[in-house]
Amino acid sequence: SQKIEQNSEALNIQEGKTATLTCNYTNYSPAYLQWYRQDPGRGPVFLLLIRENEKEKRKERLKVTFDTTLKQSLFHITASQPADSATYLCALDGYGGATNKLIFGTGTLLAVQP
């Protein structure tokens, strides 16, 4: 069956360090992979999208890599800040062959300590 796993339920790091979150998937070949941020009691907010033919994407302090051979995406936040504390979700695009139909990972709760 299709499965998306994110590295851990929670990740604690010190302010200023780089946070690295992992998204692994099986039995699936997505055309796109997306990353979202979700704060408690709120809907997810889109952060980055990376295509299957792209290795890396950057946006300000965020960097995403996509390895279709390993079936893995890494999400990095450099110079982390307490305001970056949230749950981060990866999502595969193209579930059931339909573009923009997303299947979400389990999420990683990031806590950045001041």
Added chain:
Amino acid sequence: GAVVSQHPSRVICKSGTSVKIECRSLDFQATTMFWYRQFPKQSLMLMATSNEGSKATYEQGVEKDKFLINHASLTLSTLTVTSAHPEDSSFYICSARSPSGTGQYFGPGTRLTVT
């Protein structure tokens, strides 16, 4: 930027009653919207795809007669939970594809509690 709103943000209803949740795209047209459900400490689960002017497409295991979806205009989709039961208590979130085609815009969610 593009915004998706939901109403109400919270609703409490008695078991056996029906509840309607609205999802609106505020400054763009959305021919397709998506409805998700999220239980505490779990990820979002896609329930159905709402298509303007046609029937919704439901995911496996989601009862179409229980979760009625209507997408009557390019900016409004509604989800009606019929004959609600306590196990329907959850966080319901809608989304719409961004006009640029990159990512989706999610609503703020509706917390449904069935007593």
